Amino acid sequence: MTRGEYEDAEFFAAIAAPHVSFPSYASLERGGVVGEAEVVDCVRQSPSRWFVGEYGFVLRNPKATQFRQIKGALGFFDVRAEQLVGSKEWYESQKAILAGSTEALAALDVIFKQKRDE
Numbered sequence: 001m002t003r004g005e006y007e008d009a010e011f012f013a014a015i016a017a018p019h020v021s022f023p024s025y026a027s028l029e030r031g032g033v034v035g036e037a038e039v040v041d042c043v044r045q046s047p048s049r050w051f052v053g054e055y056g057f058v059l060r061n062p063k064a065t066q067f068r069q070i071k072g073a074l075g076f077f078d079v080r081a082e083q084l085v086g087s088k089e090w091y092e093s094q095k096a097i098l099a100g101s102t103e104a105l106a107a108l109d110v111i112f113k114q115k116r117d118e
Contacts, residue, residue, distance in 0.1 A: 037062040
């Protein structure tokens, strides 16, 4: 996000949701993912105050996640499993799979700590 895009979003939000406060531009983490949602429709009109432009996406099951630094692209893109290795979500899912093996859990802890420290 450029500074200009940030300022545009801040201006729009001040009108649409004046009670929402924005973090400073300098404090924003960039170059990653902060959530996920299922795209269920593309519409040309909506009663939502957030709807602007010719088209809008209808989202279902939005979920905020911890910031994950992931090299991506503008627009929609698939997050490959290898991009999540080392994330908290990946760690928790692997812990559940390996629950019966003390050695495997110890190895998982080592991998997670290495990835986290990279």
